[in-house]
Amino acid sequence: MTAETHSPTAVPTEPTVTTKHRRLLIAVFAISSSMGYIAMIQVIPVILIPMAADLGTSRTAIAAASTISTLTGALAAFPVGRVLDRYGGRAVMTSGAVIGAIAVALWAQADSLPMIYVSFVLVGFSITMCTYEAAFAVLVFATGPGHRDRAIITVAMIAGLATYLVYPILGWMNDEFGWRTTLLILAIVFGVTAVPGHLWIIPSGAMHRRQVAHRHGVPFGTALRQGRFWLLLIAFVGQAGSVSAFLLLAVAFLVDVGHSTTAATAMLVGIGVMQILSRLVLTTFARRIRLVPATSVAFSIQALGLLLLPLAGLSVPLCVLCVAAVGVGQGIGVIARPSILADSFGVAHFASVLAAITVPMAIARAGMPLLAAWLGDWRFLMICGALALVGALALLPLVRVPPVGAAGH
Structure with a gap:
């Protein structure tokens, strides 16, 4: 599945994957990341109420499981990154998919909060080992700079679209089969698609x-x-904390302002739409758009939307525009981070450098929602907007700085 060429002087050139192999990598990662996020994250809000009722506990106690998985992932990110740098992604990502399938199956059998939390410790490991971060690292290792950005954007765009479109299906499954059977089905589908896919297509350690x-x-x-x-x-920690806090409290804020719950939840669809549109634009014009200034602009748009949302009041169009602005920052931020880091620091130690930023991002995602919930009302939007603006400003000094690792990827 790989090609290795030699120059006439017998000096080996860089081994590269074939076009077919690159496309298969993109397809496998798009499917496995989609199924991983659906099975381990996207399903939570759909089954939260029946889970809490079945286990006889509060929704807050159940929701705390996601914080546990986030913090576990933060602890695992750096050692996983070091292993990816040294040995590649085949063993790590295959093992991560196995752990994820087991975690979701264990979650489906849980009859107490401690079992839920144990399951989500495993979920945290799996997300770090076999979804976006690991997949992007493999793509950076396996593809040249000319194909890297488009490969990352394509995986993120497909997975982002799938995870937003799946909600009606998850709702139907929960109504038809119940939350436990729904999780078992997702565990099986995730394991069957991700494990053999990773084992088959990811380049070997050698x-x-x-x-x-x-x-x-x-x-x-x-x-x-x-x-x-x-x-x-x-830049990336500020933007990540901003989005995390906003997503947790957005519906509550819009309802408190006077919108109906139906209208408030419908407005959040704008985030998904703009994520997809922003990534589609980058896919179409990948060779013409410089990522650092584009990312700074995207974070500025996110900041503007958050800071202006308290002024939108009951105007649905204005609220939709402000909420959708968050999708621009999130859509660009996810795919810009690995590409900018690869451009800045090269490939040889890429996964470790990526992990060094992923860890504080995960802590921000876990901590900022708590601060925002404590602030409440419009003040949390000011904090979220300020964080995104700081992220945008932090990128400005880098707009004209040549990439450090550009000379040798």
Whole structure:
């Protein structure tokens, strides 16, 4: 599935995947990431009420499981990144899919909160090992700079679309089969699609080592000492915390303002729509758009929407525009991070550098909603908007700075 060529002087050139292999990688990662997020994250709000009723506990106690998985993923991110750098993604991502399928099946059998929490510790490991972060790392390792951005965008666009379109199906499954059977079905589908797919198509450890041997990259410790790294960390951590807090409290804020629950939840569809549209634009014009300024603009749009939302009042069109602005920042942010990091620091230690930013992002995603809930009313929107604006401003010094790792990917 791979091609390796040699120059006339017998000096080996960089091993690269074939066009067919690259397309298969994209297809497998799009399917496995979609199923992973659906089975381990997207299903939670659909089954939250029947789960709480069945287990005789509060919805808050059930929802705390997602915080547990987020923090577990944060703890796992750096060691997983180091393993990805050294050995590649086949063993890590295959194992992660196995752990995820087992976690969801265990979740389906849970009869107490401790069992739910144990399941979500495993979910946290699985999400880190076999969804976006790991998939993007493999794509960066396996594809050249000319194909990397489009590959990442395509995976994120397909997975993003699938995870938003699946809600009606999940609702039907929950009504038809109940929450436990729904989870069992998702566990089986996830395992059957992701495990063999990862085992079959991800380059072997030996191939990974040959690829990385021909790539350059800033050593991990050196990257941490560069101002560019810290500006990127501030940008992506701020944006991630902003989105996480907003998504938790958006419906409650809109209802408190005076919108109906139906209208408030419908407005959030705008986030998904703009995520897809923003990624579609980048896919179409990938070779013409520079990611750093595009990301700064996207984070600015997100900030503007959040800061203006308290002024929109009961105007549905204005509220929809403000809410949709969050989708622009989220849509661009997810796909820009791996590409900008690869451009900035090269490939050789990419997964470790990515993990170093993923960990504080996960902490922000877990902590910011708590701060926002404590603030309540319109003040949490000011905090969310300010964080996104800080993220946009942090990227500005990098707009004209040439990529550090551009010379050798």
